[in-house]
Amino acid sequence: MMSLEEFALFVILPILVVAAALAFVRLLRGPSLPDRVVALDVMNTLGIGIMGTYAIATDHAEFLDVAIALALISFLGTVAFAYYIERRV
Amino acid sequence: MLDVLTGGLMLIGALFMLVAAVGLLRMPDLFLRMSATTKAATLGTGSILIAVAVYFGETGVTSRALATIVFLLLTAPVAAHMLGRAGYFQGVKLADATLIDELAGRYNLVTHRLESRDIQPASNEPAGEAEPS
Amino acid sequence: MRLFLMNTLLALAWIALTGTFTPVNFLFGFALGFSLLWFTQRLRPPTNYFSKVVQVLEFVLFFLAELVVANIRVLVVVLSPRLSISPAVVAIPLDVRSDTAITLLGNLITLTPGTLYLDVSHDRSVMYVHTMFVDDLDAFRSRIKQGFERRVMEILR
Known part of the structure; x- marks a missing residue:
């Protein structure tokens, strides 16, 4: 029986990394x-998930702040890209 | 007991995100890809963040996790809408299986305004047939 | 709106008195305050606050159910060896006109898997929605109108 931290580290994180590879x-x-841009957005979302999982794996709640910052930047990035694409044509 | 709940939530979230990535890879056009990813990713992140809240069980962590989830729920559709609109202007091809496209030809390509009925073809060419650049 | 503020204040008072600021305790305080306001409603002018709270709760439950069912449907399609999809971009005539209602409706449509809100026309009379599975265009239109638009209108009225 593995602990929750090991479960997060050895089961959840690999799944998320495989998903990131597919998005790549x-x-x-x-x-x-x-x-x-959609692929990048998905990778950013995966990053948020990875940060959350890592917070559980290492028992450090501070990683949640990283996830929040990533969520903010990811939204801004996607909107900026969309604006750029629409203006370009 | 709480550990099982946390682990289950994390597993569900991770699997939804994996499905989102597989959908991103398999779906034939931009709009189907966004359909497959926007909510599966939102739901996946949401359940992982809830798992974090349950695991730490502190007020500060819970409120931050909930705030992040609300933020994601508010912004993901906005980003998808803007990206879909931009893609449509760029002339992204729809999948061959698409039955009907009632949006075709309703964007004014000059002013970027969207009409509720078809524009006269004399003044504008339909947006859906523009060449991808 | 004033009653909602009063309800929140009652919940905060409950938190101050019990001394434990946790989300669960806040929800419990909110429920307590709600029942208190409900019992004393004869003392105040009539209001639709109570039916509204019930409507919002109903809507959240309806939306969560829709989210789970539709997510599972997308999951099955994505993982099946043959992609059995029949996508379409559908124009849906709108009855709601306000910015808030259209934003809420668009967000909800996008968050329901299989459907994607694309844009709303300049005069706000037609909304364009991309959907993954469509068998009958009119059935799809009426499902969006009956399921989502009617409830959004009820809540924002």
């Missing part, structure tokens, strides 16, 4: 710029 494949493949 979409980032490389495209085909269009909005597709890549």
Whole structure:
């Protein structure tokens, strides 16, 4: 029987990393710029999840603040990209 | 008991995010990809953050986790809407399986205004057929 | 609105008196304050606050149920070997006009898996929604109108 911290570290984090790898494949493949932005957005969301899981794995609640900052930046980034794409055409 | 709840929530969240990533990879066009990712990712992050709140059980952590979830629920649709709009202007192709596109030709390409009925084809070419740049 | 503030104040008073500021305790204090206001409603002018709170709770439950059911549906589609999707961009005529209502409706539609709110026309009469599975356009339209728009209107009235 593994502890919750080990469960987070050895089961949850690998799942999230695999998901990030899949999103990265979409980032490389495209085909269009909005597709890549969606992939980046998903990777950011995964980052929030990874931060939450890491907070549990290491028993440090401070990582939650990182997750909050990441959520804010991710939204700003996506909106800025969308604005840029729309203005470009 | 709380450990089981925390672990279960984390597992559900991680699996939803994995499904979102698989959907992102498998879906044939931009809008389907956004459909598959926006909420699965939101739900996934939400349940992981709830797991964090349950694990620490402190007021400060719980309120921060809840604030993050509310923020995600508010912003994810806005980001998807802006990105979908930008993609439509760029002329992203819809999947072959798409039955009907009632939005085609209703964006004014000059003023970026959206009409509620079809624009006269003489003044504007339909947005859906623009060349991807 | 004034009653909502009073209710929140009662919940805060409950927290101050019990001395434990936790979300669960706040919810418990809010429920206590709500029942207190409900018992004393004959002392004040009539209000729709009570039915509104019930409506909001109902709406949250309806939305959570929809979220879970639709998420599972998307999960099955994404993981099945053949993608059995029939996407469409559907124009939905709107009855609501206010900014708040349209924003709320758009957010809810996007958060329900399988549907994606794209845009609303400049004169606010038509909303464009992308959906993953559509068998019958009119059935889909009426499902959005009956399920979401009616409830959003009820809450914001």
